[in-house]
Amino acid sequence: MKVLIVYAHPEPTSLTKQLVDATAETLSTAGHTVMHSDLYGMKWKAVYDADDFPKRVNPERLSLIEEGGHAYASGNQLADVAVEQQKLLAADAVILQFPMWWYSPPAIVKSWIERVFVWGFGFGYKDGTNNYRFGDGILKGKRALINVQTGGGAADYGPRGINGPIEQLLFPLTHGALFYAGMDVLPTHAVHSTMRVSTQEEVEAIKAAWRERLAALFTDTPIPFRSQNGGDFPDRHTMADHVAPGQTGLAAHFADPGDA
Numbered sequence: 001m002k003v004l005i006v007y008a009h010p011e012p013t014s015l016t017k018q019l020v021d022a023t024a025e026t027l028s029t030a031g032h033t034v035m036h037s038d039l040y041g042m043k044w045k046a047v048y049d050a051d052d053f054p055k056r057v058n059p060e061r062l063s064l065i066e067e068g069g070h071a072y073a074s075g076n077q078l079a080d081v082a083v084e085q086q087k088l089l090a091a092d093a094v095i096l097q098f099p100m101w102w103y104s105p106p107a108i109v110k111s112w113i114e115r116v117f118v119w120g121f122g123f124g125y126k127d128g129t130n131n132y133r134f135g136d137g138i139l140k141g142k143r144a145l146i147n148v149q150t151g152g153g154a155a156d157y158g159p160r161g162i163n164g165p166i167e168q169l170l171f172p173l174t175h176g177a178l179f180y181a182g183m184d185v186l187p188t189h190a191v192h193s194t195m196r197v198s199t200q201e202e203v204e205a206i207k208a209a210w211r212e213r214l215a216a217l218f219t220d221t222p223i224p225f226r227s228q229n230g231g232d233f234p235d236r237h238t239m240a241d242h243v244a245p246g247q248t249g250l251a252a253h254f255a256d257p258g259d260a
Contacts, residue, residue, distance in 0.1 A: 001218065003027050004091040006037040008098040008106045015194055015203065016149055020097050022207045023147075026214050035087050039108045045080065046107055048114040052078055069119030069128075077118075084116045093143040093217055094183070096173075099194070100150040103169050113177045122181050130236060133180050135227030140182030145217060146170060147189045147210065154192040166190050167223065167260055168250050175225055175253060184222035187259065189213050224255035 005023055009016040024034045045052075053067040055076045071077045077085075088094065098105045117123065125132040132138075148170070150156075156163040166188050167174065174185045191206055226232040232243045244252040251260040 001092040002033045002035065002090055003217070004035045004037060004087050004094045006039065006094060006096045006109070006112065008039045008109050010040045014099075015191070015197060015206070016097055016099055018203065019147060019149075019191070019207065019210055022210055023095060023097065023214060026211045027217075030215075035091065037084060037087065037112070039112060042080070044108055044112060045078075045115065046111040048111060052081070052115060054078075065119050065124075069124060072118050072120045081115050081118070084112070085121055088116070088139060088142075091142060093145065094178075095145050095147065095217075097147040098149070100148050100169075103163065105148075105170075105173060109173075113173070117177060117181060122177070125181075131229075132182075133228055134175075135179060135182060135225065136229055137180060137182030139178075142183050143186060143217065143222070144174075144178040144183040145186045145189065145213075145220075146174065147191070149191045149194045151195045152192060154190075157190065157192065165260060167254075171250050171253075174223065179223075179225050185225065186217075186220050186222055223259055226253055226255055 005020060007016065007020045011017070020038075024036070027034050048064060050056075050062050053062075053071055053076075055071070055074075056062075057066055057070045072085075075082075096105075096109065098109055104110070113122075120128070121138055123130075123133060123137070125138045148166070150166075152163055155161055157166045157169070159165055163169070170188055174188070178185050189210065191210075197203060197206065226239070226243070228236055232239055234240050239252060254260040
């Protein structure tokens with residue numbers, strides 16, 4: 001299989017980068033082809049603006065949707081964006097590795113989504129409508145796995161933890177971007193209390209647990225997000241009354257509330 005690793009950390013000796021190296025080694029040893037997107041190492045452009053569109057449809061007013069879609073359809077995207085799209089199309093699975101900063105991924109990860117998942121690719125797929133999203137996008141059939149490092153302990157991210165459940169904190173990424181574009185998103189692999197990791201033995205134990213998780217990359221059961229076109233959203237906007245009665249908010253989007 002082909003696996004794309006997208007990772008973000010500015011420090012090459014960080015635990016995140018050590019886990020990235022473990023990912024590449026483990027997958028390569030298992031016979032997989034590994035592709036890398038080191039966002040800090042690539043000096044990824046972290047601002048989505050007019051500089052992304054050297055050939056504008058409308059030079060008077062910037063519409064990111066219009067310009068992004070036109071650049072994608074006409075083959076006039078910046079090279080770094082086009083390369084990332086080709087990696088995604090080639091990959092059978094995508095692994096994102098990053099630290100949790102202020103309850104979300106680093107800004108450079110968000111900008112990777114914004115600049116790469118443009119109109120016609122990440123959304124507006126096939127016919128320029130919302131017909132093909134949330135389970136039916138361009139990346140349908142591919143798998144996604146997030147490996148996140150947090151400073152807080154596991155209890156902080158539990159069902160009643162002070163920080164909130166990790167799957168709900170990452171919902172904008174897992175559901176709003178990866179699943180939106182069609183991917184089967186696996187339950188998040190979180191490494192907690194990283195600020196208190198102080199020995200090589202602890203690092204090796206963390207790596208061992210991650211390697212074990214990687215062994216099930218193509219067999220683990222994905223998060224049971226409700227697909228747009230599976231019948232739960234008859235008008236493609238609002239959940240049917242008989243689906244998850246009495247539930248609201250993010251938890252209602254998980255077919256098994258325990259996964260939220």
